[in-house]
Amino acid sequence: xxxxSYQLIIDYFEKTISDDGLTQLQEWIEASPDNLAQFSExxxxxxxTKSYFKQTENPEKAWEKINAHVNQQESPKPAxxxxxxxxxxxxxxxxxxxxWLVYKSLNTKPALTAEYEVISNAxxxxxxxxxxxxxxxxxxxxxxxxxxxxxxxxxxxxxLDGEAFFDVVHQVKRPFTVKSGHITTLVLGTSxxxxxxxxxxxxxxxxxxxxxxxxxxxxxRPQVVKYLLPNEQISINTVSGLYTFNTTDARAxxxxxxxxxxxxxxxxxxxxxxxxxxxxxxxxxxxxxxxxVKLTAKFxxxxxxxxxxxxxxxxxxxYTQKGAHIFISxxxxxxxxxxK
Amino acid sequence: MYPALTDEALMSRLKQNxxxxxxxxxFRHYKPLCQFCxxxxxxxxxxxxxxxxxxxxxxxxxxDALILNVKSYLFxxxxxxxxxxxxxxxxxxxxxxxxxxxxxxxxxxxxxxxILSGRExxxxxxxxxxTLPASQRQxxxxxxxxxxxxxxxxxxxxxxxxxVETTLYQSIKKLRLLLxxxxxxxxxx
Numbered sequence: 001x002x003x004x005s006y007q008l009i010i011d012y013f014e015k016t017i018s019d020d021g022l023t024q025l026q027e028w029i030e031a032s033p034d035n036l037a038q039f040s041e042x043x044x045x046x047x048x049t050k051s052y053f054k055q056t057e058n059p060e061k062a063w064e065k066i067n068a069h070v071n072q073q074e075s076p077k078p079a080x081x082x083x084x085x086x087x088x089x090x091x092x093x094x095x096x097x098x099x100w101l102v103y104k105s106l107n108t109k110p111a112l113t114a115e116y117e118v119i120s121n122a123x124x125x126x127x128x129x130x131x132x133x134x135x136x137x138x139x140x141x142x143x144x145x146x147x148x149x150x151x152x153x154x155x156x157x158x159x160l161d162g163e164a165f166f167d168v169v170h171q172v173k174r175p176f177t178v179k180s181g182h183i184t185t186l187v188l189g190t191s192x193x194x195x196x197x198x199x200x201x202x203x204x205x206x207x208x209x210x211x212x213x214x215x216x217x218x219x220x221r222p223q224v225v226k227y228l229l230p231n232e233q234i235s236i237n238t239v240s241g242l243y244t245f246n247t248t249d250a251r252a253x254x255x256x257x258x259x260x261x262x263x264x265x266x267x268x269x270x271x272x273x274x275x276x277x278x279x280x281x282x283x284x285x286x287x288x289x290x291x292x293v294k295l296t297a298k299f300x301x302x303x304x305x306x307x308x309x310x311x312x313x314x315x316x317x318x319y320t321q322k323g324a325h326i327f328i329s330x331x332x333x334x335x336x337x338x339x340k
Numbered sequence: 341m342y343p344a345l346t347d348e349a350l351m352s353r354l355k356q357n358x359x360x361x362x363x364x365x366x367f368r369h370y371k372p373l374c375q376f377c378x379x380x381x382x383x384x385x386x387x388x389x390x391x392x393x394x395x396x397x398x399x400x401x402x403x404d405a406l407i408l409n410v411k412s413y414l415f416x417x418x419x420x421x422x423x424x425x426x427x428x429x430x431x432x433x434x435x436x437x438x439x440x441x442x443x444x445x446x447x448x449x450x451x452x453x454x455i456l457s458g459r460e461x462x463x464x465x466x467x468x469x470x471t472l473p474a475s476q477r478q479x480x481x482x483x484x485x486x487x488x489x490x491x492x493x494x495x496x497x498x499x500x501x502x503x504v505e506t507t508l509y510q511s512i513k514k515l516r517l518l519l520x521x522x523x524x525x526x527x528x529x
Contacts, residue, residue, distance in 0.1 A: 006509030010483075041519075042512050048465035049484045053375040062392045063366055069396045070359060124344050259341065279344035303368070304344045 009039055013046045120144040121162075124280020126256070131158070135176065136167040138257040141277035142197070161198045163277065165208075165254050167191040181238055182217040192228075193253050200273060206233040208250040216241070261299040261307075268293045268315060272328070279304045281321075286329040290317055341367070347410035354402045366395050369411065372485045373418050379481045380422035382470075390421045415488075415496040468518050476511035483508055 008025040011017035017025070029039050121127055123142040130136055132151050139145055143162020151157075156176040168176045170189025178185040180196030183203045190210020196203040205214050207228045214234055215222040225243060226234050231250045236243040252262035256278065263271050269291030272283040281304065285291045293315050299307050308326065312319050319328045341364045342350065353361035370391060377387030394417055398405070407413045469477055482493050483504075494501045 003506075003509060006512060007505060010505075010508060010512070038516070041516050044461070045465055045512055045515050046484075048462040049469065049480060051462055052466055052469065052481055052484065053378060058388075059367060059370045062370065062388055063363065065392050066362070066366065066395045066399070067359070070362065070399050124342060280342075281344055301341075302343070 005035070005038075006042065009042045010046070013043060115149045116146050117149050118144065118146045122280065123277050126278070128257070131156070133169050133171065133174075133176075135169045138165040140164060140195075140256060141280060143277070160194055160196055163193070163195040163197065163256070165191070165193045165257050168210075183236055183238065184215045184217075184222055186213040186215060187211075193250070195253075197273070197277070201239045202235060202237055204233060204235045204253075206248060206250050206253040207231065208254060259301040261297070263295060263297050265294050265296055267291060268295060268311070268317075268328070271295060271297070271311070275304075275307065279307075281324045281326055283326045283328065286327055290328055290330065293317070351407055351410055354399070357402075362395065362399055365398075365410070365414075369414055372487055373414060375485045376415055376482065376488075377418050377422045379478055380419065380426060386425065387422070390425060391418060394418055394421060409495065411492060412495045415492070419496065465515070465519070468515060471518065472511055472514060476507055476514060479504055479507040480511040480515070 005025065005028050008017060008021050008028070011021055012025055025039075029036050119127070119129065119139060121139050121141055121143050126138065126140050126143075128136065128138050131147065132149065133156055135156075137145060137158075140163035143160070143164060145158055145160050145162075145164060147156075147158040151174075154174060156171070156174050157179060158177070159179045161180065164178075166176075166178065166187075168187055168189050168191065172188060176187045176189075178187075178194050180194060180203050181198065183196065185192070185194055185205050187210065190212060191208040192210075192212050193206045193208070194203070195205075205212065205228060207230050209230055212228045214225045214228060214236075216225050216236065217223075225236070226245060228234060231247050232245070233248045233250075233253065234243055234245050249262075249264065252264055255262040256274070261271075261274065261278070263274075269285070272285075272291065275281070276283050295311070295314050297310065297314060299310065302310075305321075308319050308321070311317075312328075317328050317330065319326055321327075341360055342353070343364065345353070345361075345364065347365065347368075350361040350365050354365070373391045373394070374384065374387045377390050378384050381387050381390070394414065397417075398414075469480065472480065478497070479493065482488060482496075483490075490501050490504050494504045497504070499507075
């Protein structure tokens with residue numbers, strides 16, 4: 001009995017005790033004052049053991065050391081470099097000759113077809129890169145950005161399916177446009193966030209600095225919907241054409257580029273959609289109504305599990321994870337959804 | 341960084357020379373690994389050094405390593421490296437002195453209840469923990485590391501889950517008796 005009681009005390013301390021176990025433990029403690037003393041002493045010991053690891057660690061410093069080691073290793077060995085150099089030279093020669101041939105064949109026709117560069121991210125990954133004009137793009141998870149190489153032409157046009165934050169270099173004579181379906185965002189030089197996942201039928205543009213014009217194609221011709229100033233946001237439903245305009249905290253909207261999530265009074269449905277792209281998972285609600293719960297939350301560089309724990313604590317809803325699928329359900333619900 | 345990927349998925353990215361995969365693994369396991377090393381080295385700075393080396397080795401051997409369970413592998417390697425370090429230092433000789441020192445610290449206390457109450461008593465308990473039999477001390481401290489459950493402790497130490505449970509409550513029982521024993525010998529003298 002005594003050994004079993006210690007197991008129960010440990011379960012109690014680790015909060016993994018079952019209802020039956022709790023009743024048993026309670027009976028054991030009440031059985032004698034000595035048992036009560038044993039219980040409180042064991043709990044004290046467990047409490048004290050926690051402080052055995054009280055040191056403050058500095059993972060960033062240690063990581064720098066490892067990163068230096070990794071990068072130093074990365075530099076190729078001389079022998080390989082030589083061969084690589086040859087390969088580059090050969091590739092260069094090929095590109096030059098074929099380029100010349102293409103140029104020759106194209107030269108007969110004046111039309112110069114632009115070549116496109118496509119950068120795409122799988123769900124769960126985001127990248128930062130520079131465009132040919134040195135504008136910076138942070139491309140979110142599950143997002144695709146297409147643009148003409150070298151930005152030939154009068155405008156700097158990019159095509160976006162997904163979410164991206166742009167910090168655009170100022171060029172008065174060459175406006176920068178972001179096309180997402182029928183919605184075009186026109187800027188001169190500024191920073192702003194566009195969230196336009198084709199699957200969500202919604203385009204949201206939020207301005208951090210400068211001024212941005214948002215245009216929609218009406219009967220094939222672009223018309224200005226709204227000009228936006230810093231911290232202004234427009235959300236357009238691309239199916240119904242309805243749009244809402246409001247002021248918001250642009251920093252919160254852009255927080256994802258720093259691995260942070262900030263949501264102000266946002267529906268769980270929208271939060272789930274953002275998390276799907278960021279963590280590369282699928283989130284489903286067992287009842288669609290559950291997605292309408294509104295939350296304010298801030299996550300700083302945390303794991304999916306921690307994020308889900310926090311969300312479920314905030315919303316009072318339960319969740320279960322099966323591989324890359326997460327189901328959010330009512331807490332008191334006894335059943336679930338069968339995976340097919 | 342790939343917060344959503346499992347350790348095993350990160351390992352396969354590591355084999356494709358992905359730095360971010362190493363970074364994710366590092367930040368995910370650094371703290372518990374350092375704490376685990378401290379169980380053996382009893383020195384946090386040394387523990388940090390050992391773990392940094394462990395991740396460098398993980399990177400260097402990424403193409404050759406055949407790892408089924410990454411977390412167990414990391415902890416088992418951390419244990420081996422720590423034990424190697426101790427052996428090189430030949431420190432365990434002064435173990436008996438530690439034990440004596442523990443006696444002195446405990447002597448001036450009144451009752452087991454007082455020993456166990458108040459913040460100061462924490463330090464006493466910690467001193468006595470170091471006088472526990474090695475296997476009990478190891479399991480007791482490991483059970484206090486975040487995100488390390490019974491199953492994982494069993495896998496790292498190569499013992500059954502049942503043995504982990506038994507050793508854990510035996511360690512608490514023993515610790516309680518040690519604290520009590522010191523009291524009795526103190527009041528008896």
